[in-house]
Amino acid sequence: MTVFDADGIAAQRDAAYYELFTDWRRDTDFFATVARRIGGPILELGCGTGRITIPIAQAGIDIDGIDIAPERLRIARQAAERLSPTTPVRFFPADIRKFSLDNTYRLALFPYRVLQELTTTTDKIDCLRCVHDHLDRGGFVLVDNYCPSVAYLATDPDSCTTTSEKHGPAGEHIRRTQRVISRNHADQTQQLEVVYDITDPDGTTEHLVIPYQTSYIFRLELEHLLARYGFTMTEIWGGYEFQDFGTDPPGELIVLAQRVDRSS
Numbered sequence: 001m002t003v004f005d006a007d008g009i010a011a012q013r014d015a016a017y018y019e020l021f022t023d024w025r026r027d028t029d030f031f032a033t034v035a036r037r038i039g040g041p042i043l044e045l046g047c048g049t050g051r052i053t054i055p056i057a058q059a060g061i062d063i064d065g066i067d068i069a070p071e072r073l074r075i076a077r078q079a080a081e082r083l084s085p086t087t088p089v090r091f092f093p094a095d096i097r098k099f100s101l102d103n104t105y106r107l108a109l110f111p112y113r114v115l116q117e118l119t120t121t122t123d124k125i126d127c128l129r130c131v132h133d134h135l136d137r138g139g140f141v142l143v144d145n146y147c148p149s150v151a152y153l154a155t156d157p158d159s160c161t162t163t164s165e166k167h168g169p170a171g172e173h174i175r176r177t178q179r180v181i182s183r184n185h186a187d188q189t190q191q192l193e194v195v196y197d198i199t200d201p202d203g204t205t206e207h208l209v210i211p212y213q214t215s216y217i218f219r220l221e222l223e224h225l226l227a228r229y230g231f232t233m234t235e236i237w238g239g240y241e242f243q244d245f246g247t248d249p250p251g252e253l254i255v256l257a258q259r260v261d262r263s264s
């Protein structure tokens with residue numbers, strides 16, 4: 001049986017398995033270090049299941065997370081409920097392109113390519129405008145993107161398929177395949193698909209397909225985009241060990257920028 005995302009079953013499975021299939025990432029300490037260095041309160045844009053939000057809150061730093069996906073937020077809230085009630089974390093459903101919160105922040109975080117999930121310049125600008133409006137004077141924004149090499153963009157999408165297999169909490173076997181369906185170089189977007197093939201211990205199978213899109217943003221574009229909404233780049237790294245950008249391309253493009261107030 002094939003179930004598409006619209007009916008919510010695929011979204012539930014995808015949220016439930018999200019952290020299982022992101023366990024290869026080694027970015028939590030990086031974000032926690034920057035969070036400690038700059039201090040709170042912090043806003044995480046596209047916080048998902050709270051993978052980054054929760055460890056920062058556990059370090060005693062005030063953090064709010066917003067996300068558009070209810071199933072991911074449900075998991076984030078469940079994780080927060082297991083913490084001490086004084087842990088300074090809150091989760092809100094919101095679209096990062098248009099949100100209004102009752103707080104302002106010292107740092108806004110975009111961990112794991114969240115800005116790339118916005119596929120038009122208008123969406124990115126709307127998001128950065130909202131972030132700017134929610135930052136304290138002199139506050140910071142940290143954008144964590146993936147910058148593809150030109151060689152990668154020229155490869156056949158069929159050669160970019162990745163597959164991994166895990167066992168879920170109920171003993172089910174999960175095969176997760178991520179495919180690039182197509183690229184549109186004119187608007188710098190990729191159409192992708194995540195497919196879950198799940199086999200329960202009793203032999204029941206599920207085939208779930210989740211289509212999604214991302215955009216790719218180059219280093220200078222990111223600088224211009226940030227400048228357009230009143231941010232000036234203060235640091236740039238190429239990975240979660242704070243290494244220089246460009247030492248290992250293609251790779252992470254992580255930019256820390258500060259809110260500039262022209263009137264000040």
Ligand SMILES: C[S@@+](CC[C@H](N)C(=O)[O-])C[C@H]1O[C@@H](n2cnc3c(N)ncnc32)[C@H](O)[C@@H]1O
Pocket residue numbers: 022045046047048049050051052066067068069072094095096097110111112113114117118
């Ligand atoms: C790759 S995940 C990153 C999640 C989390 N930051 C992490 O590092 O694990 C991207 C997240 O962005 C969220 N997202 C995408 N578009 C969004 C939007 N317009 N508004 C709010 N959240 C959005 C998705 O629901 C997803 O949880």
